[in-house]
Amino acid sequence: MEIQELTNILSQIQFKQELSIETYIIILCVSGLGAWFASYFKTKGQNFANKEDFEQLQKQLESNTTVVEEIKTELSQKNWISQQAWVKKQEAYEAIFDCLFHVKKYVAHEKDEYFEWEHYNFRFPELAYETTDEYTIRIWEHEKEEYLKKSQDPETKAQAEKLKVKYDESFAKLFHVIEVKAIYLDPRVTETITVLKQGLSKTDNEEDWDEHFFRISRQVNESVDKLRTISIEELKIKT
Numbered sequence: 001m002e003i004q005e006l007t008n009i010l011s012q013i014q015f016k017q018e019l020s021i022e023t024y025i026i027i028l029c030v031s032g033l034g035a036w037f038a039s040y041f042k043t044k045g046q047n048f049a050n051k052e053d054f055e056q057l058q059k060q061l062e063s064n065t066t067v068v069e070e071i072k073t074e075l076s077q078k079n080w081i082s083q084q085a086w087v088k089k090q091e092a093y094e095a096i097f098d099c100l101f102h103v104k105k106y107v108a109h110e111k112d113e114y115f116e117w118e119h120y121n122f123r124f125p126e127l128a129y130e131t132t133d134e135y136t137i138r139i140w141e142h143e144k145e146e147y148l149k150k151s152q153d154p155e156t157k158a159q160a161e162k163l164k165v166k167y168d169e170s171f172a173k174l175f176h177v178i179e180v181k182a183i184y185l186d187p188r189v190t191e192t193i194t195v196l197k198q199g200l201s202k203t204d205n206e207e208d209w210d211e212h213f214f215r216i217s218r219q220v221n222e223s224v225d226k227l228r229t230i231s232i233e234e235l236k237i238k239t
Contacts, residue, residue: 089181089185092185093235096231097227097228100174102170103171103200103220105167107220113160114209114213118210120144120147171197178193189230192226192227200220
């Protein structure tokens with residue numbers, strides 16, 4: 001209770017009544033205590049509200065911290081999974097290109113063998129069957145004989161067979177890799193290798209041997225280039 005209120009109360013008392021000094025003292029004490037209690041409870045109320053707000057803020061902070069930690073953990077897990085997936089992709093593409101190296105090597109060997117055979121049997125020298133120059137003919141016959149000896153040499157045959165075996169093994173491994181690593185690889189990889197295998201196995205009656213070897217050589221190179229582009233995209237390699 002404020003002093004002004006106390007004054008108003010005292011002024012309203014009919015002084016016709018005779019109050020004792022004790023009465024005045026009691027009134028003053030009660031008024032003072034009322035003011036003190038009002039101030040006390042107001043302060044306590046503010047303190048309680050502040051404490052309650054602080055506890056709420058603390059709980060909110062703890063909740064936010066938990067959410068942040070959960071997000072950090074989730075991001076860390078995703079990053080780890082992404083890294084592991086990248087490693088698997090890298091290993092798969094490395095195996096694929098290793099196999100393609102042997103496929104390309106065998107195809108190049110077969111192409112070279114064919115054109116060498118054709119050269120010594122039909123194209124050396126140009127219009128060889130029509131030439132009458134004995135010296136030119138003797139050179140041609142000598143080189144043709146040397147070519148035949150080399151082609152029949154056991155070591156040459158063994159090397160050719162070794163390339164063929166490696167070629168077959170490489171295609172078998174290619175399909176094994178793309179099947180085992182399918183979840184890590186772009187679907188275009190399987191499609192490209194399947195089309196390549198079909199193309200290399202294809203023989204066309206309307207396609208002469210020159211066209212055949214040029215076609216399969218071109219198809220191998222185009223497939224390797226396509227797979228290289230896919231792998232760069234997949235592995236996010238900057239070139």
